[in-house]
Amino acid sequence: MDIDDTSLGATLRTWRGRVTPAAAGLPDGRARRATGLRREDLAELSDISVDYVVRLEQGRATTPSAQVVAALARALQLSDAERDHLYRLAHVVPPGDTEIDDRLPVGLQRLVGRMGDTTAAAVFAADWQLIWWNRGWVALLGDPADREPHRRNFARDTFPVDDTGPYLSHWPVTSLAQQTVELAVVSDLRRATGLYPASARLRRLVGDLTAGNARFAELWATAAIGTHPEDRKVVEHPSAGPITVDCDVMLAGQTEQKVVVLSADEGSDDEARLRRALGAG
Structure with missing residues (x-):
């Protein structure tokens, strides 16, 4: 055989x-x-x-x-x-994976650090907690450092539990059906519970969303599964105006960290506006 x-x-x-x-x-x-x-x-x-x-x-x-x-x-x-x-x-959770890993592997640090000056990039942990971002992300979407750490979370942004507004500054509304994003985020969190079954942070997040957001509770109860398709978003930048960007989500290794990159078509008007927004041209 x-x-x-x-x-x-x-x-x-x-x-x-x-x-x-x-x-x-x-x-x-x-x-x-x-x-x-x-x-x-x-x-x-x-x-x-x-x-x-x-x-x-x-x-x-x-x-x-x-x-x-x-x-x-x-x-x-x-x-x-x-x-x-x-x-x-063997499809078994390794021992010691008790808390979600927020550390960027050296190779991933090199990769995101070498991205060009016409992209906005960020890295999210397995529970969609924002753990790294570049200057382009700040220039395009605002500085996450201005927000409380627990509010830098895309799952909380997708399933808000109060009326305090977006957790991620200027995060653009997806152009795909909202349900597609919701299903993908719920799937990500469900996979994370398998990888980090003893994570107190993840249990708290799922508990908050289940208790505070009916849509999340509905999807979580049905074990809904979804994926992250290629997407385009329109960012309303305060000085450069509306910018259509491609949003690519890539999984980085076995920790379920996610690299999110926003870029525009080469040579397009959107790329020119993106370069102005990022201070690159």
Whole structure:
């Protein structure tokens, strides 16, 4: 049977092959055709059956329990990053993911830091909390630093719970059906609860929205699912006037952080107005 070399089974085989019996504390006097652990060794160290190891490696079993994954990770002497990857391959939430990660990985910092001067960019955490923005975002939409931290949240903006107005300054109304955005945001929060099941911040957000916004409560109760399509928005800038921008939402890694980039068609009047708004031309 051919197995994708990034699958759970193939990954287990690869990691099993790199652990020596001596490193695992096993006697090395038995005849071996390979330097790594045998399936029997991994089964013994993990306290599972050899048949189950075979089925995992052959792709006939793909959803081991969290307890089995933990035992395999210990037996294979995985690093924290490797352990978490194994959990996710097994569709199990990794241990230690208790609070939403607001830290930008170094690679993502480089990426967003190198964006040109004709884009407005921001990064949102898994719960749509705004955690980073560039100068273009400030010039186009206003400075989020002027708002209380808990109000810099697009989920709260999509499902307001009071009459204090937008949480994100000048955030443009979507040109797509509002329901599309609502479904996508609810889906994002539901995925986040799977990734961060013990997050107090996320529980508080979902609780606030469920209690304070009937539309959110309705969608949350029905387990509604949606995605973020490509979108265009019109930003009413105080000095440059109306600017039609493309809004692209990209997921960044396994933390469910979202990079939002607003840009205009190259060579268009909107790009010229955007450059004026951003002070780039």
